[in-house]
Amino acid sequence: MSTAGRVSVVVPTRDRPTLLRAALAALRAQHHPGGVEVLVVFDQSAPDAALAGGDDRYRVRVLGNDRTPGLAGARNTGILAATGDLVAFCDDDDVWLPGKLAAQTAALAADPGAELVCTGIRVRYADHTTDRTLADTRVPLAALLRDRLTTLHPSTFLFRRDALVDGIGLVDETIPGSYAEDYELLLRAARRTPVRNLPTPLVEVRWHAQSFFTARWRTISAALRWLLDRYPEFDSVPRGTARLRGQIAFAEAAAGNRRAALRWAARTVRAAAAEPRAYLALAVASGVVGPDRLLRLLHRRGRGI
Known part of the structure; x- marks a missing residue:
């Protein structure tokens, strides 16, 4: 063509x-x-x-x-x-x-x-x-x-x-x-x-500066879990699996689902102990920092979760 x-x-x-x-x-x-x-x-x-x-x-x-x-x-x-x-x-x-x-x-x-x-x-x-x-x-x-x-x-x-x-x-x-x-x-x-x-x-x-509501974080978690289910290729790439699991953990923490966040953070560390999203999720789940503040800091550096 x-x-x-x-x-x-x-x-x-x-x-x-x-x-x-x-x-x-x-x-x-x-x-x-x-x-x-x-x-x-x-x-x-x-x-x-x-x-x-x-x-x-x-x-x-x-x-x-x-x-x-x-x-x-x-x-x-x-x-x-x-x-x-x-x-x-x-x-x-x-x-x-x-x-x-x-x-x-x-x-x-x-x-x-x-x-x-x-x-x-x-x-x-x-x-x-x-x-x-x-x-x-x-x-x-x-x-x-x-x-x-x-x-x-x-x-x-x-x-x-x-x-x-x-x-x-x-x-x-x-x-x-x-x-x-x-x-x-x-x-x-x-x-x-x-x-x-x-x-x-x-x-x-x-x-843009934005605040996600609880329902949006739940949707993000559901979409990332959908990706893991749809692409079995992730099973052979621990780094990629850990990245998505860490994002799910963060989304669950931001949505206020502390137990789910801890569970997904643990699964993240098992796949790749150095994956930073696991620890960011733990910080949010424990109340050390809010998800919106973390996102603003990352966005100022041209990065996201």
């Missing part, structure tokens, strides 16, 4: 009109000879038809999520409506940096076997920015089982559309709360062929 044809960019959105317009302005500034089609998918909110329009070089289409409510269903609505040879993702609060699309299409053209190409990111949190890049230009499944590699952010994803729809498959809409749906999609893509990576920050990812 040609990399010079149209690129379709799927932008799920919900109640963030100002950030959305900034994201769209950055997409308009990209240059691609085949033209850019942007599919803005409104999830659980009324579509803004005023955003639609454009020309052969850059056109915006406005859709409502007609699948499962949530991020996964919104992404799939856009993927299935896309007319481009290539499909990209961009979250409504992120901004593509100049040259992003040109660099990725060139990478796909140079590597006909690649199905997905990602880039590094620039994390913005409050008034701090941190560049996060990965030196490896090809990322196999084993690397993604060991580490989430958050530099491979969904707003950097660019797929060959036929590989995504007919091979890798759509975003899984059964994941609780659509949490980590991007990571699961990466795992599926890497099962087929290594993910191509450009070690340059080409997307500004905006992290």
